Amino acid sequence: MKVISSIEITPEIIGNLSEYYRRNIGDYPKFFKMDGLCKTGFIASEILLQSLPADIKSDIAIVLFNRSGSLVTDRKYQQTITSEENYFPSPAIFVYTLANIVTGEIAIRHKIMGESSFYIMSENDTGLQNDIAMECYLTSNPSMVLTGWVEYENDEDFYAHLRLLSK
C-alpha cells in the first residue's frame, strides 16, 4: 500500500469552512446547502483531489469513517419535528441525515464513479481505516482509494484526515 498524499484540516489550520470555501474554491454554490459533515469532507477532499486529472479521478473509490455518523444533522432535523404546534419537517435538512451523503457529495463534485462506503468506528484508527479501504482492491480495481476520518461537531470543532492510497 502506498500513501500518495494526505491532508488534515481543523479550524486552527483552515479557519471557518465557509470562508475557506469563498477564498479558495468558490465555484460550487451547492456547498452552502451541505451540512457540516459534508462541508468538512468536501473541503478536505477538494484540497487532495483538485490537481488530479479527470480520468484518474473517475476511478477512485471513497471509503470514509467517523465516530458520530450524521448525529449533528439528525438532531437538527429532530428539532423541526419535535413540536406539535410548530411541526415543519425540513426536506433540506432531512437529506443529510445519513453520514454516507458526504461520500456522494465528493463523488458528484469530482465525477467519481468508483465504489463508496462510510463506516462508523469508535476510535480514529488510521491503520484499520487503511486496511478496510484497501479491501476495495479485492473486488474492483480503483485508480486510488480516498479514505480517512471526517468528523463535524460545529464550526469551531471539526476534523478531517484524508488520504489517497494506491496498491
Add this chain to the structure above:
Amino acid sequence: METLIETLKNQIIDVLNLEDLKPEDIDAEAPLFGEGLGLDSIDALELIVLMEREYGIKLSNPAEGKEIFKSVASVADYVSKNRKK
C-alpha cells in the same frame, strides 16, 4: 407587493441556504427552477414548507406548484391572494 417580494427574497435565501446571494441579486421575474436561481427538487419541497410555516398556505396540488413557483413575483402574487397569516 414590493415589501412582500423583498421579504420572500430574504426568506428564500435563508431557507435554501443561498449564502452567496443577496436579495438584490435575485430578479423577481426570473425563473426559480432550471435557469435563473437553478433550484432543485429538494428546494421545491423546502419552499412548500416555507409557504405553510410563514403564510399558512397548504399546497396540495403539485400541478399548481409549477405556476406558483415560476418566479419570486408569482410566489408573491399567490401569497398576497391566499395567505392565512
